[in-house]
Each structure stands twice: as structure tokens, then as C-alpha cells.
Amino acid sequence: MDNSKRPINQIIARINDAAKHGEALVLTAEEVKILSKDIGDKVFIPVLTNEQVVQLVK
Numbered sequence: 001m002d003n004s005k006r007p008i009n010q011i012i013a014r015i016n017d018a019a020k021h022g023e024a025l026v027l028t029a030e031e032v033k034i035l036s037k038d039i040g041d042k043v044f045i046p047v048l049t050n051e052q053v054v055q056l057v058k
């Protein structure tokens with residue numbers, strides 16, 4: 001299966017394209033539901049480089 005055809009990947013591609021071009025993006029209610037279902041319960045944790053950690057403790 002071509003994963004680029006999955007609805008979540010099509011939405012993410014649109015988001016990335018809008019970000020690349022500095023444009024706003026409007027999602028449909030159905031697209032919001034798809035995003036919520038696929039990534040709504042995830043927690044994103046930032047990863048820092050050693051240099052960034054050193055800067056934080058200065």
C-alpha cells in the first residue's frame with residue numbers, strides 16, 4: 001500500500017506544504033477528527049543536544 005495515500009499522511013503533507021510556503025491552512029471537521037484519532041493522545045518530548053543542555057544549566 002502506498003502510505004502517501006493514507007488520509008493522515010495527506011493531511012500532514014498539506015500542513016508541511018503550507019508551513020514551507022508560510023501559508024495559513026484550514027482543515028475540515030473530518031480532517032480534524034482524523035488528526036485527533038491518529039495523534040491526539042500522543043505526547044511530544046523535546047530532545048536536546050548536549051550543547052543545548054549546557055546552555056540551559058549556565
